[in-house]
Amino acid sequence: MSQSTDTLVPPSSVPDAEGGPRRYFVTSFGCQMNVYDGERMGEMLSAQGMQAADQREDADLVILNTCHIREKAVARVYSDIGRLKREDGSKPMIAVAGCVAQAEGEEIARRAPTVDIVVGPQAYHRLPQLIEQARSTRKTAVDTDMPAVTKFGALPGRARQPRPSAFLTVQEGCDKFCTYCVVPYTRGAEISRPFADLVEEAKALVDGGVKEITLLGQNVNAWTGDDASGRSQGLEGLIEVLAAMPGLERIRYTTSHPNDMTDGLIAAHRDIDKLMPYLHLPVQSGSDRILKAMNRSHNAASYLAIIDKVRAARPDIALSGDFIVGFPGETEADFQATLDIVRAANYAQAYSFKYSSRPGTPAADMEDQISPEIMDERLQRLQSLLGEQQQAFNQTTVGQRTRVLLEREGRKPGQLVGKSPWLQSVHVVAPGAGIGDLIDVELVSAGPNSLEGQALALVTDLEVIG
Numbered sequence: 001m002s003q004s005t006d007t008l009v010p011p012s013s014v015p016d017a018e019g020g021p022r023r024y025f026v027t028s029f030g031c032q033m034n035v036y037d038g039e040r041m042g043e044m045l046s047a048q049g050m051q052a053a054d055q056r057e058d059a060d061l062v063i064l065n066t067c068h069i070r071e072k073a074v075a076r077v078y079s080d081i082g083r084l085k086r087e088d089g090s091k092p093m094i095a096v097a098g099c100v101a102q103a104e105g106e107e108i109a110r111r112a113p114t115v116d117i118v119v120g121p122q123a124y125h126r127l128p129q130l131i132e133q134a135r136s137t138r139k140t141a142v143d144t145d146m147p148a149v150t151k152f153g154a155l156p157g158r159a160r161q162p163r164p165s166a167f168l169t170v171q172e173g174c175d176k177f178c179t180y181c182v183v184p185y186t187r188g189a190e191i192s193r194p195f196a197d198l199v200e201e202a203k204a205l206v207d208g209g210v211k212e213i214t215l216l217g218q219n220v221n222a223w224t225g226d227d228a229s230g231r232s233q234g235l236e237g238l239i240e241v242l243a244a245m246p247g248l249e250r251i252r253y254t255t256s257h258p259n260d261m262t263d264g265l266i267a268a269h270r271d272i273d274k275l276m277p278y279l280h281l282p283v284q285s286g287s288d289r290i291l292k293a294m295n296r297s298h299n300a301a302s303y304l305a306i307i308d309k310v311r312a313a314r315p316d317i318a319l320s321g322d323f324i325v326g327f328p329g330e331t332e333a334d335f336q337a338t339l340d341i342v343r344a345a346n347y348a349q350a351y352s353f354k355y356s357s358r359p360g361t362p363a364a365d366m367e368d369q370i371s372p373e374i375m376d377e378r379l380q381r382l383q384s385l386l387g388e389q390q391q392a393f394n395q396t397t398v399g400q401r402t403r404v405l406l407e408r409e410g411r412k413p414g415q416l417v418g419k420s421p422w423l424q425s426v427h428v429v430a431p432g433a434g435i436g437d438l439i440d441v442e443l444v445s446a447g448p449n450s451l452e453g454q455a456l457a458l459v460t461d462l463e464v465i466g
């Protein structure tokens with residue numbers, strides 16, 4: 001349940017306007033699941049009659065939706081809180097949401113007394129009550145509960161989306177306990193949202209103009225649920241049903257764990273056209289010794305065997321991954337094994353991080369922590385190899401004709417930016433086309449981070465018109 005800490009919030013902080021704050025602004029840090037949570041908080045506040053402010057300065061409620069995965073992300077939150085003070089000494093109502101809120105709870109109010117609300121990722125459906133509580137008590141309202149009844153049932157239905165591509169959280173939490181990771185502590189035990197709820201939410205998104213849905217979970221491929229006839233299904237069963245939904249043109253999912261990469265899901269990449277040829281499958285390290293110390297439960301060979309199967313099912317798949325360099329005890333030989341697995345797997349794109357010691361995780365107490373200098377140097381070598389692979393992948397797609405979902409305007413006049421099936425950003429000038437359209441393009445040139453496309457045809461109702 002929610003509670004108030006003894007720290008009094010400075011009087012200037014809580015808007016006195018009748019009815020509390022009217023305009024909110026949400027800043028989300030970290031992963032796509034935080035982006036989804038931030039959107040749902042906004043939709044809920046709008047449903048309560050508040051308005052989204054165009055910029056933070058205009059808001060009288062600012063929500064910092066935080067990430068706890070690395071130390072740097074946490075430090076950023078506190079510096080951001082400091083920046084919310086305005087020149088005239090006033091400040092908006094401040095809510096700290098997300099994983100830092102969950103991990104630090106009341107400590108946030110002690111370190112940053114200007115914070116009015118602290119709300120964990122499983123309790124944000126109670127934001128309206130917390131706003132009221134903070135206003136009436138003028139004490140920081142804290143709610144880091146992980147209620148048995150999940151927030152999803154308490155949130156309003158999905159609003160019309162501003163973009164053609166939307167996130168849909170299908171699974172939350174994690175039971176895998178990798179020794180470096182805070183997620184099992186901040187997001188709680190693994191839960192799968194019910195099949196029917198997801199189909200309903202996807203339908204609402206599509207009715208609101210969405211053409212592409214990315215299914216989200218910390219371990220999205222661990223999702224299971226019972227379909228309409230009561231049969232237990234894995235993620236591929238959900239994807240199959242969503243693929244039959246008229247108006248939904250593209251499906252993606254992220255992030256997957258190698259252990260939950262079933263043959264059924266791999267086959268879906270072969271059999272379901274709407275499932276895009278992109279797979280984010282983190283390996284973290286190429287050294288079996290380090291993988292064991294990380295409690296990853298896969299090794300380099302088993303990871304590469306999965307990649308082989310995926311490529312046999314879908315030869316053009318764009319492979320993505322996550323890497324951690326400088327895990328405690330990582331030797332130069334271990335790091336070389338990571339470079340080896342990168343060469344063997346051949347990534348289209350990847351994320352790589354320096355190990356960040358997180359309080360309360362087993363790895364934080366391991367001996368032989370690696371120096372920041374060694375981590376920097378290894379990260380540079382890894383990123384240079386991954387960068388070469390990304391550029392090479394982009395180059396292999398030049399000359400191909402493919403379909404792009406237009407998502408936003410580009411910087412140049414008349415330019416639009418969309419996504420290829422392989423999740424590359426494609427810039428294109430396409431008179432007559434607009435955001436939300438699917439167009440056929442020829443990819444004509446590639447840089448490291450984006451490509452140029454030449455428009456061939458606008459696609460309506462999946463019929464190509466010349």
Ligand code: SAM
Nearest residue numbers: 180181218219255257282322323353354355356
């Ligand atoms: N569940 C996914 C998996 O097992 O691969 C990953 C989800 S995790 C929230 C996102 C990524 O953050 C991880 O893949 C890992 O590379 C990185 N990460 C997690 N904890 C970290 C830490 N303590 N230091 C550096 N990177 C970390």
Ligand code: SF4
Nearest residue numbers: 174176177178181183
């Ligand atoms: Fe964290 Fe992913 Fe490991 Fe779970 S499986 S503990 S989310 S890295």
